[in-house]
Amino acid sequence: MLPSKALIKSTPTRPHKKSFFTASPRRRLRELGIKIGTMETGPYNAITDVEGVKVGHTTIIRGEGEKAVRTGVTVIIPHAGNIHEENVFASFFNLNGWGEMTGISNIENTGRLETPIFLTGTYNVGIVYDAAVKYLSRINPKLGDLDRMVSPIVAECFDDFLSDTRSRQISEEDVFRTIEGAHGGDVAEGAVGGGTGMTSFGFKGGIGTSSRRVHERYIVGVLVMANTASRNQLRIDGVPVGKEIKGFQNKSGKTKSIILIAATDAPLLPYQLKKMAKRVALGLAHTGAISQTGSGDIILAFSTANKILQKKAPSFHKIKAIDDFGITPFYQATVEATQEAIINALTSAQTTVGLDGNTAHGIPLDQVEQIMKKYMRIGTHNHE
Amino acid sequence: MNREQKSMEVIKHKLGKFSRGEKNSITDIMGVKVGHLSVNKDLLDPSGEKATIRTGLTAVLPYPMKKEMRLFTGSFILGGKNEVTGYEVTDDFCYLNSPIVITNSFNIGKAYNAILSYGFTLKRSEIWPPLVIGVDDSYLNDMRKSHLDEKDILGTFFNASEGMVEEGSIGVGLGLRAFGWKGGIGTASRVFSLDKTHFTCGALVASNHGNQKPLKKPEINFRSEDGKEGSLIIIIGVDVPLVPYQIKHITKSLMVGLPFSSPLKNSSDSVIGILFSTANPMSMKNDEPIVIEFQVVDDSFLGTVIQAASEATHEAFLNSLLKADPVQGRMGRKVATIPDYEIDKLLEKFETQD
Numbered sequence: 001m002l003p004s005k006a007l008i009k010s011t012p013t014r015p016h017k018k019s020f021f022t023a024s025p026r027r028r029l030r031e032l033g034i035k036i037g038t039m040e041t042g043p044y045n046a047i048t049d050v051e052g053v054k055v056g057h058t059t060i061i062r063g064e065g066e067k068a069v070r071t072g073v074t075v076i077i078p079h080a081g082n083i084h085e086e087n088v089f090a091s092f093f094n095l096n097g098w099g100e101m102t103g104i105s106n107i108e109n110t111g112r113l114e115t116p117i118f119l120t121g122t123y124n125v126g127i128v129y130d131a132a133v134k135y136l137s138r139i140n141p142k143l144g145d146l147d148r149m150v151s152p153i154v155a156e157c158f159d160d161f162l163s164d165t166r167s168r169q170i171s172e173e174d175v176f177r178t179i180e181g182a183h184g185g186d187v188a189e190g191a192v193g194g195g196t197g198m199t200s201f202g203f204k205g206g207i208g209t210s211s212r213r214v215h216e217r218y219i220v221g222v223l224v225m226a227n228t229a230s231r232n233q234l235r236i237d238g239v240p241v242g243k244e245i246k247g248f249q250n251k252s253g254k255t256k257s258i259i260l261i262a263a264t265d266a267p268l269l270p271y272q273l274k275k276m277a278k279r280v281a282l283g284l285a286h287t288g289a290i291s292q293t294g295s296g297d298i299i300l301a302f303s304t305a306n307k308i309l310q311k312k313a314p315s316f317h318k319i320k321a322i323d324d325f326g327i328t329p330f331y332q333a334t335v336e337a338t339q340e341a342i343i344n345a346l347t348s349a350q351t352t353v354g355l356d357g358n359t360a361h362g363i364p365l366d367q368v369e370q371i372m373k374k375y376m377r378i379g380t381h382n383h384e
Numbered sequence: 385m386n387r388e389q390k391s392m393e394v395i396k397h398k399l400g401k402f403s404r405g406e407k408n409s410i411t412d413i414m415g416v417k418v419g420h421l422s423v424n425k426d427l428l429d430p431s432g433e434k435a436t437i438r439t440g441l442t443a444v445l446p447y448p449m450k451k452e453m454r455l456f457t458g459s460f461i462l463g464g465k466n467e468v469t470g471y472e473v474t475d476d477f478c479y480l481n482s483p484i485v486i487t488n489s490f491n492i493g494k495a496y497n498a499i500l501s502y503g504f505t506l507k508r509s510e511i512w513p514p515l516v517i518g519v520d521d522s523y524l525n526d527m528r529k530s531h532l533d534e535k536d537i538l539g540t541f542f543n544a545s546e547g548m549v550e551e552g553s554i555g556v557g558l559g560l561r562a563f564g565w566k567g568g569i570g571t572a573s574r575v576f577s578l579d580k581t582h583f584t585c586g587a588l589v590a591s592n593h594g595n596q597k598p599l600k601k602p603e604i605n606f607r608s609e610d611g612k613e614g615s616l617i618i619i620i621g622v623d624v625p626l627v628p629y630q631i632k633h634i635t636k637s638l639m640v641g642l643p644f645s646s647p648l649k650n651s652s653d654s655v656i657g658i659l660f661s662t663a664n665p666m667s668m669k670n671d672e673p674i675v676i677e678f679q680v681v682d683d684s685f686l687g688t689v690i691q692a693a694s695e696a697t698h699e700a701f702l703n704s705l706l707k708a709d710p711v712q713g714r715m716g717r718k719v720a721t722i723p724d725y726e727i728d729k730l731l732e733k734f735e736t737q738d
Contacts, residue, residue, distance in 0.1 A: 098476070137528055
């Protein structure tokens with residue numbers, strides 16, 4: 001069940017958008033002509049613009065009515081090597097702790113990321129964790145024997161509006177398949193993987209991603225699993241879109257949690273990644289979300305630039321870091337990419353009917369376009 | 385002198401200034417239950433490979449789990465590479481809703497999922513987030529091959545008891561060792577009064593640390609063959625009315641003062657401490673009044689609580705060594721019980737601490 005090399009794509013330019021990702025005309029924010037911020041995106045405008053980062057999804061859609069299951073799992077593989085043997089620096093920010101992200105004790109104490117990152121529904125965490133341990137022990141036969149154990153990162157949002165979460169219909173094989181299918185390049189967004197059952201801002205939410213270039217040579221990429229905030233809070237590029245949209249009310253606007261993962265190929269140390277993780281929270285704030293009590297808003301940031309050997313590390317070795325006084329553009333990139341990733345989750349997600357016939361509508365793109373035009377955010381050059 | 389007499393001697397020994405609770409265990413706190421699941425078997429796996437399973441799980445149920453409530457809690461992790469699930473809620477909301485489960489690192493997912501199932505079975509609002517702490521028992525146990533069964537884990541929760549707690553090589557303690565000797569589960573309690581009101585403090589530890597060659601002269605002659613990092617897990621319950629900032633203060637003070645915790649001497653060991661107070665149970669329901677009134681002890685009494693918690697933790701640690709039976713595990717490894725004269729050294733060391 002190792003990730004197959006054949007599936008690793010890291011072509012430098014963005015190919016023509018494949019149509020099978022979105023059966024109905026869902027669009028990414030930029031495809032609507034809306035740009036967030038001032039910085040250029042990477043070729044895929046995705047977390048996979050950070051070289052070596054791969055994303056995989058398994059989407060589980062079964063049954064209807066009270067037996068409807070709309071769930072799944074998304075994996076982010078931090079770099080192309082063996083992450084257990086070559087760790088990368090990471091940090092974590094607990095913006096509002098009503099959520100779960102396992103493996104944090106290790107991140108907080110060592111500053112190192114040593115496993116893939118899994119995103120799933122709340123009640124799937126135990127099963128995904130178990131499968132992740134099995135996967136990691138398979139690729140590292142000494143794990144739990146001569147080597148110490150690792151703690152996989154498994155984060156969750158509660159997909160109870162659309163899915164019969166208690167039935168926990170995710171299997172070990174689903175998790176293995178997700179890792180196997182992870183690839184670079186285009187990332188499917190919206191109602192896919194861990195985002196399948198998520199709702200956000202009163203509309204269908206889920207997975208979204210975006211990236212920014214910094215100083216021509218570095219990338220900051222963000223991927224979110226969005227299941228948070230209420231409709232009238234929604235702002236896109238400062239425009240109160242949520243208040244302006246007509247119709248498409250959900251039966252319930254009760255949504256909770258957002259998991260935000262930031263990645264960069266710029267050399268940043270854990271304390272700097274902590275600061276970057278806090279800027280992810282600012283990006284979230286720009287979308288109008290306020291981190292309500294029931295929302296587990298948990299942020300992880302990692303940098304692929306320094307690879308730290310888990311074993312056989314030389315006694316002294318060099319690590320690189322961006323000087324703190326030159327770090328501000330990375331914060332700008334983080335805030336912009338986070339905003340755009342969250343909105344991409346909305347604009348990419350299809351209307352989904354789930355548990356008990358509950359319907360989460362895809363945000364109406366025609367209305368979004370009209371509102372953004374009204375506020376002069378489309379067809380003007382106010383950002384240039 | 386046999387082990388039983390030795391334990392009696394230790395129990396008679398004045399460990400600190402407060403007296404013990406009735407059961408000298410964490411279950412002296414009203415409503416707290418403990419359950420153990422031990423798996424001790426040798427088996428052939430389907431590929432014909434031999435597997436020696438010496439593992440298990442220990443659960444502390446901090447309140448009657450059928451009730452829907454949350455308790456104030458706080459945790460302290462020193463150098464922890466161990467998994468602690470439910471970290472975000474503990475850290476940010478400072479509440480505990482779940483059993484606290486200690487198990488080996490390969491079974492964290494299973495235990496996590498079993499806690500969810502347990503909550504669903506009880507027909508209450510969910511038990512979330514599950515709090516599972518991972519330890520490494522791979523010296524004696526084939527960790528890669530030991531997978532606990534969800535039914536057994538559920539059984540452990542249902543059969544958890546308020547009575548005497550079995551100690552030593554039981555539950556998750558079966559495969560643990562400390563300072564190269566057989567470690568495992570230990571518990572102890574203290575009763576004390578704050579302004580004429582009696583309170584109880586109980587500790588339960590899982591000792592699995594000090595197995596690396598120490599830089600400083602060790603407190604005891606230790607026996608060790610490998611240099612694997614370990615951990616000391618400490619769970620403390622009190623019935624003193626405390627709020628989170630006080631719990632945080634107590635937990636931190638306690639961790640720094642532990643003489644046998646060793647992580648500062650063996651830098652890759654870790655200490656994970658969790659303290660909860662049963663005194664201010666809060667409802668899980670949303671229809672509660674918006675203003676909740678808490679009883680809180682004055683900060684000037686926190687020193688006494690720290691002293692009591694510290695004594696209970698010390699004795700629980702000693703008990704984890706003293707009550708442990710020798711275990712033969714994988715690859716023919718044998719881990720012996722700590723000899724009496726080494727315990728005496730620990731007690732001397734303890735006396736000089738005060």
